[in-house]
Amino acid sequence: MMSILAAQGIWWWRDPASPQPLQWWVLAATVVTETAYLVVMPQWRYRVHRWEVTPEAVYTQTGWFNQERRIAPIVRIQTVDLARGPVAQLLGLASVRVTTASSAGPLRIHGLDHALAVSLVEQLTELTVSDPGDAT
Amino acid sequence: MSEGEFRRLDVRMLLVHPVQEAVRFFPALAAVFITGRTSGRSPWWDLGALVVVVLLGMSRWFTTRYRISGGQIELRTGLLNRKLLATPADRVRTVDVTAPIWHRLLGLTRVEIGTASGTHSDRIVLDALAAPVAEALRAELLHGRAARPADASGVDPVAARHDAAGPDLTETGADVADRPERATDSVAAIPETVLLHLDPKWVRYAPLTTSGLLTALAVWGFALQFLGDVIGPIEAAVNQFEAWGLWITVVVLVVAATVGIALLAVTAYVLAYWGFRLTRHVGGTLQTTRGLLTTRSTSIEEARLRGVELSQPLLLRLAGAAHLSAITTGLHHAEPGGGGGVAPLVPPAPQQASLGVGAAVLGDPEPLAVPLQPHGPAARRRRYVRAVWPALVLVVVAGLLEWRVGLPRVLFGAALLPLLAAPFLAADRYAGLGHALLARYLVTQEGSVYRRRVAVARDGIIGVVVRESYFQRRAGVATVVAATAAGRQGYAVLDAPAPVADTLVVDLIPQASHFGRRSDCDEGS
Missing domain, CATH: 1.10.287 (Helix Hairpins)
Known part of the structure; x- marks a missing residue:
């Protein structure tokens, strides 16, 4: 633009x-x-954007004109990242990124409240502690 | 092989490394030489630079050591910038043994060990070992575990699966042999079963692949650099073309290009696939050996095989041929644009060969033969719309150009051709579109010009992405991408009807069952 x-x-x-x-x-x-x-x-984009974490899976829905839904079972999660850019820090926001062993399916949850993002990362880390294999 | 102590690369690499370094530093060496001549510096400087490069090359042999110890593979490299790469031996997925021509002359091979992470920097490359040492290392890495008593006892599931697939193999004719054969290398104790031998007659399929075209483009790009030298012949050719007139020129050029590309394709096929052999080892690995000048031998751990990919470019399909690749982790960029983890299992050959090998490798003939569930009228409409639109735009643009600037009639006629072909393309694309969900495999197929059927193991699917563009939502279809750690990382079921897509997601990822259908407040404005 x-x-x-x-x-x-x-x-x-x-x-x-x-x-x-x-x-x-x-x-x-x-x-x-x-x-x-x-x-x-x-x-x-805001209306479309959804995310949900259950004890079994993580789910995101993003996009506007083109939309995407991504689902990853908790047992397949490899890493959980929390990222804050300068603008996000200014607004007290954070993004969470959840990756699996496949490069096709990382899940990103943008624009979360920072405290919520931190607790989400903790929750996911606890859920993924048991490691039944990553299907590589 | 004794564990624990560090081993070096083959001592003959003292001959190869300096040459490799000299080639790598050739620009720098040339610069030193040229500046030396123009400034009248003593020639000893040039010799000194050469000696430094040679010593640098030789230092690689002295600084590179590896060992397999305590379930770890360790590789130490580097002179100033020392590096230790360690990876657990049970993460090894593939072992790739390559011998370029100069290595072969010295009896050396290059070993690449692919691990589960699949990233390039984690690959362990041993360049190079003596051929027997490399074979022993391969056996140690891949079969060492299987040779342990715990695994050797009881029924071997791989062998059982193979027997089940036996009848299909024998039907496929003489090309697909099913006889045990003793290995000829130093680890002859490991028996192997030959699944496929290259039949030299298969070379006739080479011109039907795209490899000739790609090679021709590469050669063309290379030749352009020397364009200045061939101005004379080009002018002569242009004069000749003017004498012939347009149509003869077009015919001559097309024939020449076709013959040239066909020859290149045959050359590429022979270079890549000569002596192709696919074998299965009792230890649970598949091994392909191929190549005329550079021989390449790839071992894939069968338990980590996540499926196969049956490719049929249009011309091959018309000729009743196909080629087959394995979907696995631990291989990098075997195919341009294909991502990692694609290894050929069958070169372009009659379709039956691919189907037979596919059935043997998957332990099940169904994935490659099962009729697929079509994706319905909306998907069919989308195939037509997407084929006709660009062709229509081309015709309109050509029409405008002819009207405003007087485009030659011939070009306008040429612009009409895609529009005439579009309906056939769309019909064929729809006919090839579909998916099937079997007990162990997700099968998906799409494409016309490049038709591809993929069977990907359901236990290797580690996530799902559902893509819906605005137009897909209006048409009520969605694309479901099954994410895996192997091969292309994601395999798409294109334009499935939305309810089918939702069911498919839940079938693939049972944990997804209580994420409902997407919300209704979809179209904000």
């Missing part, structure tokens, strides 16, 4: 004929679509 605006900025700056009508049209189209995107996408 920023790159689209930046490209237009360069166009305005380098093109000796600017401002011309075509440039205004492109800018207007960009602003309209980006605004719609910013209004729709986060809400849609």
